[in-house]
Amino acid sequence: MTAAANLVAALHGPRDVRLETRAVPQLGERDVLVEVRSVGVCGSDVHYYEHGRIGSFVVEQPLVLGHEVSGVVVDRGPRAVKHAVGQRVALEPGVPCGRCSECRHGRYNLCTDVRFFATPPIDGAFARYVAIHEDYAFALPDELSDDAGALLEPLSVGIWACRKGGVGLGDRVLVTGAGPIGNLAVQVARAAGATTIVSADVNRDRLARAAEHGATGAIDVSERALTPDDGPFDVLLECTGAEALTSDAIRLLRPAGSAVLVGMGPGLEARFPIAAMQAREITLVGTFRYANTYAVAIALAAAGRVDLDGLVDAHFPLEEVDLALRAGRENPSLLKVVVGVNRNPRTG
């Protein structure tokens, strides 16, 4: 395969995305070149787009966003043997070093030398072509659409949350936040055997979507606060980053229950209900991305245990990435916006 040019959408500063033509990426020995098909828009993409930074990660040179990616292998490095040209793949967008202590312990999501798509200065996938080590491309079975392939990434976040919380058979799970991650957390909790799954959010449309995806209860926290009668829960999957809601939710956990922090709030610190946490021996655990989730994500999606396509509410072509990045803010009920690349715009 030879590709003369690689069209990308690069962020030059807040709300300044420009279409550019770059060289097609050079392939390392075991890299594959992937012609991109679907790229999901993540809240972090939107945050970079709005503010030009997330915390200490600052966009100092033009950055290609997008890290929820599926595509087709169109070329291979000289020692890449895992995927044939033509293979549809989903990309795990962070390639860790494989050698440090975190990697050796299987916690590669905490590798400090990871190269993660769309995290400065590593470019992401709002592009015609991206290259990645073949071990981080996963063959997509026919059951999965291109969009579903891209959404394996947020699905991985949901899997990781459930794993960290030990969600299992017969569990009662509270999921705060019913955006894409919250919706996926609901689905994964159900797939893991949870039988009571309550979704809490301020947006009725999102709550309705959570109910479609397996939530057995919904609480509109714009109308009323959580109360003890809403509980108890075995696990809290916190997907909002909202401080007060998180505290209220932790108080609903049963003795020895677990709270998993997925959502990120604006502050470096937050207040927690420490007396309740001590009296009930609550476990609180932070999460950062995920590890060893892609094979599981594919298995769940291919078996129909989770519904990824049902989260997608809008498509935009690569040429309209800025519209895609603004869509969610303009309509908060939109769950997931996907940028379709190398295909007919808007038809998915």
Next chain:
Amino acid sequence: MTAAANLVAALHGPRDVRLETRAVPQLGERDVLVEVRSVGVCGSDVHYYEHGRIGSFVVEQPLVLGHEVSGVVVDRGPRAVKHAVGQRVALEPGVPCGRCSECRHGRYNLCTDVRFFATPPIDGAFARYVAIHEDYAFALPDELSDDAGALLEPLSVGIWACRKGGVGLGDRVLVTGAGPIGNLAVQVARAAGATTIVSADVNRDRLARAAEHGATGAIDVSERALTPDDGPFDVLLECTGAEALTSDAIRLLRPAGSAVLVGMGPGLEARFPIAAMQAREITLVGTFRYANTYAVAIALAAAGRVDLDGLVDAHFPLEEVDLALRAGRENPSLLKVVVGVNRNPRTG
């Protein structure tokens, strides 16, 4: 409530079950008296019936069999407050001491002072009435039939197996044996998120039932042995006790996979493929009954994640317990036989 008489079916020796009238059980302070409705016939009941013993447990005085039990609360001890008279309940048939080291560690199934139904010299539930501590009676929700209430006991075995094996999202599970326990193990594995579930048995009818209950593959091991191409699996749930099949199955586990031994074979010792187990760091774990499963079992059944009624192939009245105990041997394709008590015979 006063009940003049308690009809029971007592085993006096191999193949010698006699209907007898005994006194209605006296109630301890926190006991409930339960009018029995459904009692499942377990392989252990059949073994006692055929041989008068199981290993070192010998029937030396008339023993009432039956430990898979549902019924209705009809009386309460003076300090029993948990269930109202009239409440439908399922019984967890083993009451541990609550004080020994095993109990304190939460492993109460290993309590050596447990009083377990139908284990000499403790009588079981082929009877009109049984008494039990109120904490071992679990309220049955309306969604569950009497039969389903009784089958929470073998369902508990399946839950325990999956828990011991750590079955979870996206797992590939091999279940050897497709009798009632194997069928339930298949169902629980599916409910826990397993996406590949292969059932292996010598009986085609049973394999077909496993497929109905969620098995994604079936191997008739009367026709061919397991081969490496059948694997790899993350977890083996072994429900046969067959030595050669177990060894073959263990060899199909992935590195660091787990084998859970549920089925019991005839011998005190068995051969295992130790070289493979060491090279791949396989974990092998024995199981004995279950602990902390009933609330989960009820949640799963009430949510429709498992199907218990679908396992029941025949009913007999209390007066025909001996027929019930012989039915499985006469027709190995029967999955579960239930003795219906205090209701119209054969109509369930």
Next chain:
Amino acid sequence: MTAAANLVAALHGPRDVRLETRAVPQLGERDVLVEVRSVGVCGSDVHYYEHGRIGSFVVEQPLVLGHEVSGVVVDRGPRAVKHAVGQRVALEPGVPCGRCSECRHGRYNLCTDVRFFATPPIDGAFARYVAIHEDYAFALPDELSDDAGALLEPLSVGIWACRKGGVGLGDRVLVTGAGPIGNLAVQVARAAGATTIVSADVNRDRLARAAEHGATGAIDVSERALTPDDGPFDVLLECTGAEALTSDAIRLLRPAGSAVLVGMGPGLEARFPIAAMQAREITLVGTFRYANTYAVAIALAAAGRVDLDGLVDAHFPLEEVDLALRAGRENPSLLKVVVGVNRNPRTG
């Protein structure tokens, strides 16, 4: 044995302890009557003494304090068979129900029906005699002094902290607070294989004691704050309840490290460094008393892996309980004060 009278020291209100004569406790069927020998003074005793309450636990009727107890069996209930009269014992001071969900799961420290010494309205052990279920009396080997027997209780807190934090071979552990609990946490961490154990406190005497007990480093946080160069640590055992110190300490944890909250601060809420906890996937876990620690505590003490007698700085007789309760406040360098009962005062 017959004992005419039971001298106790009862708290009637803040700073109002009175010596009283009560009846010797009646024995339940499996209770033992224990002639008390050593009772350690705990911070919670002091708090009740000073304030008449701890949070929602209010002293509304005269309360006997003291829950760190050793003594000698002098009588037995009719079915108590575990200990002979004359047996020296340490008492696990909380007797749980043994039947609830927490008890059945092995988390009996979270049993809401627990009867715990010196927690209103349950009397403690500043008394000549106490009664307890025989399974909560542990035979003291000859290697252990009466004082050591009493200090198995705070040792249990240290064991529980290390267990919750998963302290193990080669771990780097930060212990904030070098009071009795902090000192014991240091000792247990060392016994569990930790090789770097840094103690942080505001009191130089206490830091020196920690160093004697195995701390490999000491930080006087009255002189300087913790800095990144002090870390990283695998586990934090937080024994102060001080909000700012806890936050600083959490920031020193390695990725996927654990913080165990043992110390209790004044507030219901506290601020935590959530951004760091998420980015590094820190686990934070609350603790409440302990479960299944006494056999381990005895084994560690009898084997000389921990030094309990070395923590005891002062003795008072039962008649001077109020002095014992005030001693720590008057001299913050005192680690542990013990009330000696039924023996020569002040000679221990």
Next chain:
Amino acid sequence: MTAAANLVAALHGPRDVRLETRAVPQLGERDVLVEVRSVGVCGSDVHYYEHGRIGSFVVEQPLVLGHEVSGVVVDRGPRAVKHAVGQRVALEPGVPCGRCSECRHGRYNLCTDVRFFATPPIDGAFARYVAIHEDYAFALPDELSDDAGALLEPLSVGIWACRKGGVGLGDRVLVTGAGPIGNLAVQVARAAGATTIVSADVNRDRLARAAEHGATGAIDVSERALTPDDGPFDVLLECTGAEALTSDAIRLLRPAGSAVLVGMGPGLEARFPIAAMQAREITLVGTFRYANTYAVAIALAAAGRVDLDGLVDAHFPLEEVDLALRAGRENPSLLKVVVGVNRNPRTG
């Protein structure tokens, strides 16, 4: 550094070791060149020497044995930055791929693409120089001798065994086999908090060494079989591979106890006491090498928690590797034989 020649001792066939001069290894980008100091003789080296194979691993071309290695960095690849020239290091002798599923899960000891010293066709360290990726060389603190650096490898086996068995505070541990691995398992169990550690072997000298290293009991199984009175134990660390002894030892485990299989017997299969394992829910786990142990091993040895030098009974120079490989067989009481390279022969 330039080194004209690399003297190695290569195994050409059973009992046929020849001194040869080879080229000094070429360095990969991040490799270090290590001048070897100490190489421990392992049972696997002896087995290759005697038989020319271990199971399916066959010596088909001349193979340099030796995988317990310490030395000094004398050269570095162009991108190796971790160790300065002159740094004393111990080598973790297996370099895994870092990308496969096992590696990503932190189970890199099960990586099928691992390059492990002295495992055909990968050469080991009975040589003047070896090369290895810098991340698999660990800086040796001054407290550790060259011999101790080499013995971090078998120490890792002991650490891994204890980790797999969950050995912890107050545990009662049975270690079958008192050779080097058994002795190290005893030491590590003690360092991890075990308070009862019984060593069982057929050799009185080895049992005496185990007692010196922390065993609290010794059983000469050439004189008598294990009996129930020897137990119960929480964990069995099986370091013999002897089938009958293993079965006897498993029977001594408490309910829910764990047996860790370290020793390898001659057969592909072995008999286990399955009825006892099921009735008591014993966990049996195979082990293969180790993962993530070197940092811990160094910390334990540097802190004096384990004694490595005390295991070394004899030294031989590189030129006498064949004598070193025969020494153990000629005197079974020898625990560990070390080949000293690049230093004065026999003086260590």
